[in-house]
Structures are given as structure tokens and as C-alpha cells.
Amino acid sequence: MKFSCEKALLQAAIATSSRATAPKSSIPALEGILLEADSELRLTGYNLETGIRTVVPAQVAEGGSLVLSARLFGDIVRRLPDDMVSFSAEGLTVHIQCGMSEFNIQGIDPEEFPELPAVEPQNALELAQSTLADMINRTLFAVSDNESRPILTGSLFEVNGSTLSVVSVDGQRLAIRRETLEKAPNMDFSFVVPGAALSEVRGICSDVEETASITTGARHIMFQVGSTLLVTRRLEGEFLDYRQAISRKSTVLLTADVRQLMASIDRVSLIISEKFKSPLRCTVGDGMLYFSTRTAIGDASDQCPVTGDGGELKIGFNNRLLMDALKAVPTETALLKMGTSSSPCIIVPTDAEEGAEPYLFMVLPVRLSAG
Template structure:
């Protein structure tokens, strides 16, 4: 039926990877399991009908076959096994015996015949970049993905791939996060797609901080992310994504040079009086070379001064503390340019050198007089 032996560490890594897209509860029993397939290599798959992960590993396969095992139980067993070679054997009645050194487990599996097929992605367009680069781009934009199901298209990030490079944009109605990276070469033409935020969180986890490549392929309905031994397949989101180029205000008269860590510390201090129950915007008064931050709730009042470079022209503006802090925290630079116009127009954070590799926008909150 299926018999193989393999190093515990390799099997545990593969189980951890594939089980991240296993359905926690499903009317199809197989979906709560991992699909193990032994041919020339051993393949483990997890699939929740939205996102699927398939990962391959080296194993000594004695009998080819396929079986579905409860993901949580199988994962727990492998994790608790001693660090040695695990011997796996399944019979025709789906009874699985796992041995490792003196340790032995028997568990019952399921037939793989009822396990839904993961979609095949006929690639129309593809993009290849370094895993470390894609991981950073997702990390620095995914916090601004919307959780509001009323606009499903914004529960994902927009990828725009052109000759000049790749741009990732996330937006949730209160803020926008944009990252751009130049591309060495682009095979085929320009293309764009929206990938669900939930799938991108998993893509971020299968990427390593390395220069190893990851290929992103766009099919008619699905997306495929491929690294060396692992692939992730998900449905792409359909709909009209925000026309972000026109949403970002340009030519803002007020430009301040800000140290991100310094401003984060200031905002963190005045945020002490703000809580989930007692919300309040942070009031910012922009003066010459300083910003006065203050917040007032039922908990008390807080004030702090942040030193900047530039003239804020006395502008008074309010922000949701968390949204402004997120933008500063995820901006990949120690210093940013903060662009402002009026008390009701967005604040834009861009690179000091005028480059286009990131842009964060935060909408202001109306202040009570």
C-alpha cells in the first residue's frame, strides 16, 4: 500500500509546512487530513478548498501508494518521535504502523480516493524573484490588507508586474501600504492579480530569507507559488481593486524628515492612555522642527514632543495611533519623508532619497474641537 522510511527532521518539517492549509473543520473528512503520496519521492499535501500546499521530500520508498492521515494526530506523533529514521507502513485496510527506534504507533488512515484534487495552474504569466525579497514585500504590506468582507477584493494584495519591476499594494479604507522592487528581467508581458491575504501569510512562511528563487504563476482562476520543494496554490480574487495611483495625493506642501524609531517611541508613549474601550485619535501639532503629540481619554492625558526636520506650518491633524505606528514600523527605512497638506488630507510616508521602493498612506481622523 505505502511503505517508506525517512529522517524524522525532514518529515516533521514537511508535515509542519503542508498542515498549515489543512481545514480545521470540514464536511469532507479527508480535508482535515494530510495526503501522503509515495512515488519516486514522498509528497505531502494539505488543502482547504481555498489554499493548498504541496511539499516534496527525500524518502526511501519501498512500496508506492497514497493515504490520508489526520493532520493533527500524525503531526503530534512525528513531533514526539525520537530523532532517528522513521519507518512508515500502511496496509490495505489503511492501518498505519509508525516505528522509530523503540517507539511504535498504530493509527487508522483514510482512503485517498475521496481527497479533492488540487487545481492545476496553466501558467499564462510568471514572475521569478528571490524568496527573501518576496517575503519582505509581503511582510511590509500585509498589515494593511482589509478584513472587511463587504469589499472582498481588498481582503487581498494587488501585485502589478511590469517591465520596470513588481509593485505590491494593500489597502483597507483607512491606510495604504505599497512596496516596489526592480526586476532584472520579465519573461512574457506585464500582468496583475490580487492574491488573498490569508494565502500571502502562508507564502511568507514558505519563503526563506535567502536569494533562492520563488516563481509566481498566474492561471485563469488560480495562482501558484513555487519554491524548491514546496508549492502553494490559491484562488485569485476577482473585482475592481482601488485605483491607488489616483488615491495618493502628490505635491504635498509640508515635508518633514522623520526618524522612524524616534517617532514610534513618541507615539507609543502617548498611546498609553488609549485602549480598545477608550479610543481616541492622537492629536498632532506640526511646528518648526517639532511635532507635539497628545492624546486624551477617560484613562488620562498624555503629551510628547518628537524632533523632526522641516516646518510643519502649524498644521493640526489627528491620526489613529495604531495605523500611523504600523506605517512607521513596517517602512523599510530608518528615516522617512512625511508629506502632509491639510488636516483632512492623507499623510504620505516615502523614502528620503525620493525613490519609489515604498509608500505608506494614512488617512487622518477628525479631531473634536
């Protein structure tokens, strides 16, 4: 095996494929990157849950395959001078040279590296990389980390006509992001992708209009982003009926400046911590939203102007969950819908058609003690 490659390109490919390597494993090959050279150079990382394969431009003089420690290989290439990297292997002994730097390290038998699962196509869709990254970014925060309901540790991708919806829910909050597809698939379908895999998909997407494709199989899902391929298992089970979970009986409608609202919550939250927890108490007045909280550290209050009247509704929230939802709002202003002290707060665009909002965030309230 023998090839040469630009340092920057090789470093980027190692960083991408390393996203799917296991940090620690009883199988040493899973902590490594599989290098395969023939007509092209491919780097693959696989932790038995998610696999990432990327192609890097290289001049291949001799084909072959080998597994190298992702950490060591990455550290070596990152510290090399900005020049062409020459790579050659005799058996499992690898020689790396760049400029005046030389390394001789031991590799791992490629036979010990498991094959990536094959994805037999059932359904497929395409959308811009930037759009896919944005849809993941605005919903991933609401994915559950509770393994007692594995299906909720992923996001639901739902294709209905020409609309793609990505939905995440963790029992206390819900996030939906919708987008109209330029090329609508021939049929409606849905699938659930593990949150950990979506985090890696977001990392390999660029802020460009170039297309990313998603292909679903019986047990796995494949994301093709440029020259990089990510394969992950699909989560099986019945996802929450999110449409039934969304309360549409709101009597309080408030239009708020998102940044002002976040600033007020952030200030009041200064005395809340993991050690000193307390709900964020909200009183919805006429044209004003009042916040207060009290812990062993002290108490704090603030207020934010809004458009609308809540009739002095008192409602409590987990400050972190409410802030996470507001951070995901893409617009300067948003519409907050509330009902009673026990019904959720729904955040949507100010002018969106009900049921077809491009984004929707829902946060359940917490019970307030008397006084």
C-alpha cells in the same frame, strides 16, 4: 505504502503542508494531509481555498497514498526521538515506528481528498525568496478584512516593464512595495492574491536568494518556493485605482527618525485601548512633532524632533494604523508628507523619486473634535 524518512525532515514537511489544512471541516479529509509515495514522497494540505504540496527526501520501499489527520500526525512525529521514522500502511491502518516508539493509527481514504486545481500558465515571473517575503511582509498589514469588498481582502501584484509592485489597501491606509525584476516578463499583467494565502507564502519563503516563481492561470495562482508548491484562487474584480488615491499635493515635508517617532507614539498610546479609544492628536511645529491624547484613563503628551516646519498643522490619526505603517518602514529615517488636517500622511524614503518609491505607506487622518 512503505517509506522511511529522517524525523526532522518529515516534521518540517508536515508543518509546511499543515498550513493549508482546514482546522474544522464537514469533510474529514480536509483536516488531514495527503501522503503520496512513488519515486518521491509528497505531502499535501488543501482547504479548498489554498493548497500546499511539499516534497520530502525519503526512501520509498512501496508506493501508495493515504490521508492522515494533520494534527495527530504532526503531534506524533514532533514527539518522536531524533532518528529515522519508519512508516508503513496496510489498507487504512498505519504503523509508525521510530527508536523505541510505535504507533498504530487509522487513516482516511485518499479518494476523499480533493485534487489541487490545475494552473494553466498565462503569465509568470521570478524573484528571490527573500525579496518576495519582504514585499509581502511590508504590505500584508494593510490588506482589508472587510468581506463586503472581497477584492480588497487580497494584495494586487502588478508587473509593469521590469518593475513589480505589490499593493494593499483597506480604505483607511495603503501600502506599496516596488522591486526591479532581474528577469522582466515579456508583457505587463496584474493579479490579486488573497491575503490569507500570502501569509502562507511568507511562511514558506526562506531568507535566501534562491528563486521563487509565480505562475498565473485563469482562476488560480501558483507559487513555487524550493520543493514546495502553493496554489490559491485569484480574486476577481476591479482593484482600487491606487495611483489616483495617492495625494501628491503635500505642503508639509518632515524628515524623522523612525525609531524615535515610534517610541513617542508608543508612549502616548499607553492610555488608548479597545475600551477607551481616542485619536492621536498631532501638532506639527518647526522642528518638532507634538503628540497628545486624552481618554477616560487620563491624558498623555510627548514630542519628537523632526526636520521641517508644519506651521502648527493639527491633524489626528488612529495610533495603531500609524504605528503599523512605521513598523513597515525599512530605513532609519523617512520622509512624512502632509497637507491639511483632512489630507493623508504619506511615508516614503527620504531620497526616492516621486512615483517610483521602493516603498510608500499612506494613512488617512481622523477628524478631531474641538479642543
